Amino acid sequence: MKRTATAATCATALFAAVLTGCSDSTSGEGHGPTASTASPSAPATVDTKSAGKLGSILVDDKGNTLYLFLADKKNKSNCKDACAKAWPPLLTKGAAKVGNGVDKKLLDVTKRSGGDEQVTYNGHPLYHYVGDTKHGQTNGQGLNQFGAEWYVLDVKGNKVES
Template identity: 60%
Template sequence: MATFTRISIPLAAAVLLGGTAAGTAGAGTTVSAPESVQSEQSKSGATADTVKVKKGKYGKILVDGKGRTLYLFKKDKKNKSNCHGGCASAWPPMTVDKKAQAGKGVKKSELSTTDRGNGKKQVTYHGHPLYRFAQDEKPGQTEGEGLNQFGAKWYVVDTKGKAVVHKPKHGGSPKPKDSHGGY
């Protein structure tokens, strides 16, 4: 009974405050990326659409305009993503409304977009579709480096558009993580 009460009071408040909007929210609810990733994807300002360079333990790597690490997926083909559904929830693609902006240290000629097949444009660099990792909760984190998920490995991207597959340049030696998630 207590569970019913906790659910019904907020629902009743939503109906009273939101009118019919609450009636449409429950039927199509899906699991999605964390709010920090969603807000970056939904903004059309240059900050969210910018690819920049940041120096860290893996050397100079690509990050988005908010400083979040960008990854490539070894299963992708040139300018074609092979990460959809659950994969795209765990590894949200960097998408833009129009085109990506090149920040300092990023070769504008290597920056482009590819159609994801759902009307969204995914940012590519040197032909690699770019992703964030949902478990990187703040700028500078590289928790996705070396993970084996959804049929291939994931790597941070260097300024030449290549996968960073070696040990960090500064500090300890992270152990590649092997996860069989997704299948």
């Protein structure tokens, strides 16, 4: 019984350490996006990338996939707390930068409840997914988490269903 409790404690501590490791706002070489508790110090960039059968989708300047959350309202995020840890918002300092294939008219910024600025595209607040551990992955596509579904966006700012 004591071994089971010790193993459970170790597993819990390991899980907490993994989540803590996901609290940096930067992406390491070969690693996907992580959650951020700090405001960014520079403008975010939205770019495009071909993602196989999903077509050309929105990514950040490191090639990390960006998602929309169907529970959001136009230019208003409904993802916070545990949701924002699993689905870190794409934050920016000032106006976001336009990358290749991105329509400048669709790119904007909205204020989150805590005051941070989050990038929007066609009115959709943009997010990363912590399950995307490498650049270009789309592991969040079509997931139903935190009360609604998550989708990648095409260059027109529409959800892409696979």
